[in-house]
Amino acid sequence: MTYSSRPPGAEPPPAHEPPPNGAVPDGPIPNGTVSNGAVSNGAVSNGTVSNGAVPPAPRSPGTAAMAPPAPGTAPGTAPGGAPGTASPGQKQRPRKPRDPFFDNAKYFAILLVVAGHAIANVRSDVPVAKALYLFIYMFHMPLFIVITGYLSRNWTFSSGKARKLITHVGVPYVVFEVAYELYTWHGSGELTISLLKPYWLMWFMCALFLWRLSTPVWQQIRWPLGVALLFSLLSYMSDLGGTFNIHRVLGLLPLYVLGLTLKPEHFELLKKPIARPIGAAVLAGGLATAYVAKDHMTEAWIFWKTPYEDLHVSNVTGTVMTLAMFVCATVLVAAFLAIVPRGRHWFSALGATTLYTYLLHGFVIRLIDYLDWWEFSWMHTVPGTIILLGGSAVLGTVLCSPPVVRCMSWAIEPKMTWAFTSLRRPAGRAGPGKAAPRAAERQAR
Known part of the structure; x- marks a missing residue:
């Protein structure tokens, strides 16, 4: 037939x-x-x-044959992983909308970071400023780290994410590490540039780079939080030096791993109506406790970078204190997230660009140092502290606004497509584009 x-x-x-x-x-x-x-x-x-x-299907004369896709590139994707035009029969995956809850949390968290740096030089003269400084430092960086860990749950070594780690973390670290050292040289007359010893606030960029690289490891371990906590406690029992600010990298690692292990339903618990008044009460209690503890607690504990020996405590005492710090930080982080607005507000979009505020606000703080503005007596008063807090909120908001983002994206979020090639594969391994033709050849013989 x-x-x-x-x-x-x-x-x-x-x-x-x-x-x-x-x-x-x-x-x-x-x-x-x-x-x-x-x-x-x-x-x-x-x-x-x-x-x-x-x-x-046969092609018309003069029609060029279509080459198989390059290894590591998907259909509808331009070379180098850049988005391209999807093939006619291919459906583009809808882009998942951003959750405003986490953007709101990051916006208020970055305001705490700027506020902490703004009142650092007046805390010795204003008891309220000292208590507020201690309170902020108990949880503001742990808050950022937990959120960062949670948002890194799906991080892998795929070409797109690995490149973004380089361009959005590695490159800004190098650029701003050098920039801050040059800025300090101009202000103080001393030039020392070392990428191995992060300058001041640049420790977080270095730690973030290393934490992200370790993410696939923690995703394979049966008890990741317990292992990370063990590394943290052991790291303070010896002086590991200042390279890569390693005490902070290892010391705060459990908070990053905690974020990796959290699930959406955990945050839904914090969004229940009863959670908000409880969170507000916990934060108020934490501030009151900080006011009482300000004259009895060594401040070095809140910086997470000093080994037990330099704190003049035994390993047992230091371990107990570190565990207590983790408990306090976790409780305060949960309480803070409980009072964060859930819906979309005017500041929600700013939460997506808080890295700009983090990297740029240090120049303003150091400028005040170099101009000796801290010598003004009015700053070392309660009204002066309030003014500094208000100014820090304005500064933090402005630095993550769209105009600043447009001006500084070349340094903080560079594209750098010229620096990358298509994904390389070991010799002898056929990429997905070569496997099908070779199978057809074997069948034709």
Whole structure:
């Protein structure tokens, strides 16, 4: 029996054009003859393929053959992982909208960071400022780290994410580490540039780079939080030096791993109506406790960078204190997240660009140092502290605003497509674009 793809009496199409609706009818190929590519017992003319394999549709003269996709690139993706135009039959995956809850949390968290640096130089003269400083430092960086860990749960070594780690963390670290050292040199007359010893606030960028690299490891461990906590406690029992600010990298690691292990339902608990008043009460209690503890607690504990020996405590005492710090930080982080607004507000979009505020506000703080503005007596009063807090809120908001983002994106979020190639594969391994043609060749023999 003969199957034909054209109606009876119709003229056959020219040999160089593909038959209407494709060369092969829909469904399984029967053992028979199909015109314009006769199939007899599974053999296809004009490119014979045994075992019923279907050859590619013939192309018109002058039409170039389409090369298989480069290894590591998906259909509809431009070379280098850049978004391209999807193929006609391919559906583009809808982009998941950002959760305003986490953007809101990051916005208020970065205001705490700027506020802490703004009142640092007046805390010795203003008891309220000292208590507030201690309170802020108990949880503001742990808050950022937990959120960062949670948002890094799906991080892998895929080409796109690995490149973003380089361009959005590694490159800004190098750029601003050098920039801050040059800025300090101009202000103090001393130039020391070392990428191995992060300058002041740059420790977080270094730690973030290392934490992200370790993410696939923690995703494979059965008890990641316990292992990370063990590393943290052991790291303070020895002086590991200042390279990469390693005490902070290892010391705060459990908070990053905690974020990796959290699930959306954990945050839903903090969004219940009862959570907000409880969170507010916990934060108020934490501030009151900080006011009482300000004259009895060594401040070095809140910086997470000093080994037990330098704190003049035994390993047992230091371990107990570190565990207590983790408990306090976790409770305060949860309390803070409980009072964060849930919906979308005018500041929600700013939460997506808090890294700009983090990297840029240090220049303003150091400028005040170099100009000796801290010598003004009015700053060392309660009203002066309030003014500093208000100014820090304005500064933090301005530095993550769209105009600043447009001006500084070249340094903080550089594209750098010129610096990357397509994903390399070990020699001898065929990429996905080469596997199918080779299989067809084996079947044709």
